[in-house]
Amino acid sequence: MKTLRVLLILLCIGFDAFSQQAEPSPFQLAQEAFGQQRWEEALPLLDLWIQGHPTDQEAYWMRGQAHQNESKLEEALGDFSSLLTLNPQFAEAYFERGRVRYQLGHYEPAIEDFENFLKTPPGETNRVLYKVTPGSKGVSEVTTLQTVSAEQAYYHLGLCSIELGEYDFAILYLDEAIALDPEEPDFYAEKGRALARLGDNVPAIEAYELALSLNPDHLPAKQGLALVKTGGDEVLLGQLDQVVAEGSGNAQTYKQRGFYRMSHDQDQGAISDFGLAISLDPDDSESYFYRGKTYSRQKKWKEAEADYSAAISLEPENPEYLLARGQSRYVSGQLEEALADFTQTVVLDPDFASGYYHRGITYQRMNRKPEACRELQKAIDLGMEAAVGVWEKVCKQD
Missing domain, CATH: 1.25.40.10 (Tetratricopeptide repeat domain)
Incomplete structure (x- = not known):
């Protein structure tokens, strides 16, 4: 009987211990809510956890992002700053605090954070950064990253420099981002914005068009291109x-x-x-x-x-300049000089459809039909729709 009583007591103790083990902590519940992007639910759980564990770095990391995604930027700033006080080597926290400071309009401190991020070795590879847009500044959306990369830091340095009116620096930073990831349309769109602010409209148009070649629906690039033009x-x-x-x-x-x-x-x-x-x-x-x-x-x-x-x-290898001078010479009757300019455009850029088109109409005006038809056909092959009507008028057999 005594043995049975002991066994029952042990079973009860074991059950209680199992129940205590199975009950999740506030931090575990916060992790679950955070992973499902239920920010409002995660925040009080993290508050409770941090009260009892004021040096838990991952808790500050999670709470900072939850505050950020709830648009509580001052609270997010406090969390990331507390985290960096606990661990000045927490690289991702520099990046996130930089984004918060950017959204708050604290551009110079944000630049310091992004530069510190670039100088600090990355931390754990499984830390997740959730999508945060820079707000109503009319710029591109920030990409969601599993691990923060250097190109995103350079991109944000470019954004801050644009807001500070330091457009030359912005272009240098954005060029660094493009060199690391040439397939990201946001980088070209923001470079276009910086170039347009400098008044460098031709390269700005080129940057916007590169962004649209990567994403034809890229709204900031569409808007920027329309404004420049x-x-x-x-x-x-x-x-x-x-x-x-x-x-x-x-x-x-x-x-x-x-x-x-x-x-x-x-x-x-x-x-x-x-x-x-x-x-x-x-x-x-x-x-x-x-x-x-x-x-x-x-x-x-x-x-x-x-x-x-x-x-x-000043810029002898710019086909647009040669095309413009050729057009001016063409309409003023200087056909040989115009032909020389148009020829030089296609020497510089063999895929320059407008150069072939203008050579074609110049040959046609000089009564050199075979050469005109050859050049117009080349322009058509390169996708110039305007050349089709001229070719049909000049070259199509009756």
Whole structure:
């Protein structure tokens, strides 16, 4: 009987111990809620756990992200800062705190965090970062990563530099990101934004188009491309006017305002602005190119050709500049000179459909039909739809 009583007591003790073992801790419950992205449910559990375990690094890590995803940015900032006080080598925390600081508009401290992240060896490979968008700043969405990578840090450094108006630095950082991951459209879209802010519209357009070639539905790239092609919005014009009025305008200011005016049919103002830009920076080929385009619109072919030639002398391997001068020469009747320019465009870029098209119409005007048809067919083969109608008119057999 005594033996039976002992066995029953042991069984009861064992059951109680099993029950105690089976009951999950607040941290385990928080982990489950966190893994299922139930942030609101995870937060009080983590609060309770941290009260009794104030040095638990993973708890601060999880709570910081839960706060972040609940848009409680100040609380998230406190969590990541506490974590980094406990462990200054927690690399991912620098990255996350940098993102929070970016969203709060603390750009310089955010830059320090991203730079510290790049200098700190990565931690555990199974830490998950959840998607957080930078807010209403009109920039691309931040990618979800299983482990944070250097290209994302460079990308965020670029974003911070754009907000600080340090566009040259932004382009350098974004180029680093592109070198590490050339398939990410966000990187090209933000580079386009930085270039557009500098007034470097041709490379900005190229960057936006590269972003769209990777993702045709990339909204920031679509919006940025539309703004650049129309010279920017009226808010930008007001800012440029204010800078000029304050006497602090530089070559880029005048070039950017000139581009806006050119895009809105304000030809005389555009020519004046491009002239001021050239006087301040005579080595910027774009200012000559844009002034040449404005002169061409006014049918001032001599002035246009002179500006295009100046642009070409500064950037002799730019097919767009050669095409523009060739077009100006074509409409003014200088067919041999125009043909030479169009020929040079396809020498520089054998896939430049517009170069073949313009060679074709120049040959046709020179009554050299076989050469015209050959060039037009080449333009069609490269996907230029405008060449089809001309080919059918000139080359199709009756």
